[in-house]
Amino acid sequence: MLGFLPTVNPTNHKIAAPFIETPSDSSSIMSVLQHNHIAASLSSSTSSFFAQNGFDALRPQIVSVPQKKAGICKCVATSPAEQTAYKTKVSRNGNIAKLQAGYLFPEIGRRKAAHMLKYPDAQVISLGIGDTTEPIPDVITKAMAKRALGLSTVEGYSGYGAEQGEKELRARLASTFYANLGIEEDDIFVSDGAKSDISRLQVLFGSNVTMAVQDPSYPVTKFNIMHSLTLNYKNAYVDSSVIMGQTGEYQKDVEKFGKIEYMKCTPENDFFPDLSKVSRTDIIFFCSPNNPTGSAASREQLIQLVKFAKENGSIIVYDSAYAMYVSGNTPKSIFEIPGAKEVAIETASFSKYAGFTGVRLGWTVVPKELKYSDGFPVAKDFNRIVCTGFNGASNIAQSGGLTCLSPEGLAAMREVVGFYKENTQIIVDTFTSLGFKVYGGKDAPYVWVHFPGQSSWDVFSEILEKTHVVTTPGSGFGPAGEGFVRVSAFGHRNNVLEACRRFKELYK
């Protein structure tokens, strides 16, 4: 009786017909068959559940509801959206309408698919996506499994947690990453990842701020070949800014939005913007180590950045998602720079340390010393935003995070990071040995290979065509990325080695 949908019998369709208000509801037999398949997989105990909860009780009622359109399935697939005439009187949010359609990763996906059709037997290797590939260390997953199972016990059960994260995790984050930097437990807001927090920060700032962003910058949306629905792309900081109404219109000729300050980062300026040429903005988004260039700003550069922010009264949003990849004396946190607590927010994540891209756990530091022009602490308003629009990260993920920060967990994360850094070194060595000028790769799992004077897309295409390896054309990250290709070090070792063997073959 979960019923409906035995598709072969038109009578059944007629019973359900009152719910078919437009032809769109049964636009193709395929979708009906899919539904039916799923419905059929629910057993009789499901049916009794629905009966008991009254889902079935509404069936007789259906017949008495006025019928707008009855009939059997339309067999021709049509776009349902086009079929519905009714429109609400609610105006579309004009800011969202400004967004540009994504193209980079969808286009890569399209070209990859075409390539696989052309070479069905080729072993295609993807070094294009910034998605982790190594399993999560089992000391961490065991802790998550234990927490999950504990939720079935009276002692282990917990309901709503604090929106800001579990106290123990916040304290451990403070002591692990900011031990003597003056950042305290209550400055740290645990989140479900940096992308969510960047969006919440934009809601915090509102529509009346101006912002600066590095060019190139990382895209908002990874393209997951498995989920072709993910069709959006553009810069994460920029898109969230556009949505909040902080920007002007998109200017096609320069590939930029109005009212945003794009800070060019190229080999000429050591991937650090010439601040003497940067206009003052309220907010400065700064990602270091950088995706896609792989560059990490030096201590001296960050001292300059903090000084610049302080002189301008700006707020830096420092994205440090790759901090654990940093080697040597290069800062891992903006708060290593004196005075940064008065001008900076830092957002970070477990994604690239522990393989938590799917588990979802990150954090944002908003020091209590950071103030608006009227002296009001930014952290108080951010706390309000977090409490209003978020209910805390999953408690199971938080248990994983806490274990990440145990001695065993830290050692395990170090191993994961070390593994990807070895991958990076293999890629750097390969391109260097072939005579290419290579950037990044030292403090980040991204290698930024220079092909001076060439089009990024042409290089991408040649590599794909001749080596069956997917990379990412640099121009997709912004105009300043033209002439570069990003090679990601996320991948299984044998794939990285094989890809490098093919690169050597191609460019020998």
Place this chain on the structure above:
Amino acid sequence: MLGFLPTVNPTNHKIAAPFIETPSDSSSIMSVLQHNHIAASLSSSTSSFFAQNGFDALRPQIVSVPQKKAGICKCVATSPAEQTAYKTKVSRNGNIAKLQAGYLFPEIGRRKAAHMLKYPDAQVISLGIGDTTEPIPDVITKAMAKRALGLSTVEGYSGYGAEQGEKELRARLASTFYANLGIEEDDIFVSDGAKSDISRLQVLFGSNVTMAVQDPSYPVTKFNIMHSLTLNYKNAYVDSSVIMGQTGEYQKDVEKFGKIEYMKCTPENDFFPDLSKVSRTDIIFFCSPNNPTGSAASREQLIQLVKFAKENGSIIVYDSAYAMYVSGNTPKSIFEIPGAKEVAIETASFSKYAGFTGVRLGWTVVPKELKYSDGFPVAKDFNRIVCTGFNGASNIAQSGGLTCLSPEGLAAMREVVGFYKENTQIIVDTFTSLGFKVYGGKDAPYVWVHFPGQSSWDVFSEILEKTHVVTTPGSGFGPAGEGFVRVSAFGHRNNVLEACRRFKELYK
């Protein structure tokens, strides 16, 4: 060498001093002691991790950084915020400044704490909070544990998932809850819970819409006694609307924000607004079964609501977080109403069915038939918002959700819901037998007890004083809640029974 902070030795403080830019960095010995305790719990292998990753390498560097303020700890605790003179030039977001300080749950917490001081031996029972208390059925936690452990294997590992949720879960949600209602897999966006999605919906709508909300309505922030940081309160729909700039200023005299349409729900109108008196708005937030009143709108009422929306060209945001508590013929989804797909969004959650308040998993349905005034599908823009500011719910939580929708999972959820419904019945029977007029309780785990002519806070205080039971004063949910007290049915059975025994003692 993770070091710093052996507080007894001033020399150590001097080493760290360059990071103490203001007295706030070491504002009290207590906080230093806390840090030290945590730092000490990290073993030597942690130190070697930091050494290898370069965290230690920066220590010698510290000395060379210009020192702004050196010295030992300030031992008097001061408010750090007050001590910092520097302000950025960024203006505070004026919309956030409009928000009113929370009072309901903090005030309840304060009164409860005072009560416990006064009666240290009293067994205080809380039926005040809407937080689940029963363990999660183990068929569900076992699935989550399995997924977690699988993430440590090459076959079981998965990185980024689709922002919209895993395909199988979306399909199962469609077939389970919307089997013949014309809602398809791609109309469903899996989320980390309804609160996050309400906030994302507000970002979707932007600042130029008007909105209506039921009075009373549920508060944005549960008060968790364990986390006293959670100090914010006000209506969830209203606060997110204020933040986006959709409203006017707060009007103290009427306890309402300007430009919001408050739809009064009282026994006189069967807790359904008199739509002939409701002004047209772009958005209508409607929670049914309702928190706090416990009322579920009937089919006839929802037909009226959809008709009203259609005539006005409004969009209904239907919050159905308690749908599984509904009995009989009352609709469980707005999409049971013909035509609703053209005017409604529905947001839902696993929280109150499977005890997922801490696990975080919900979903929002945006039918492709729903269009803005220019004919653009709302779902396309919502997809963009989700892709820009969210990276999907935790994959472990999604495995739990999928198991919730298996035959065993559905049976287990039915049992959880059934248990809380029994609690509800016990509370309803108790107050009814004492001669009170009781509302709600049939289709929701909340009982709305009428104390005509009395102040909600007075009743709350008397109940606490004389029975040691914490309830929630109805006026805290909005002006129309005055004269009511909400009794939550979430709680262990023995606590509910004991509370009811005490109610009978008090009101006999």
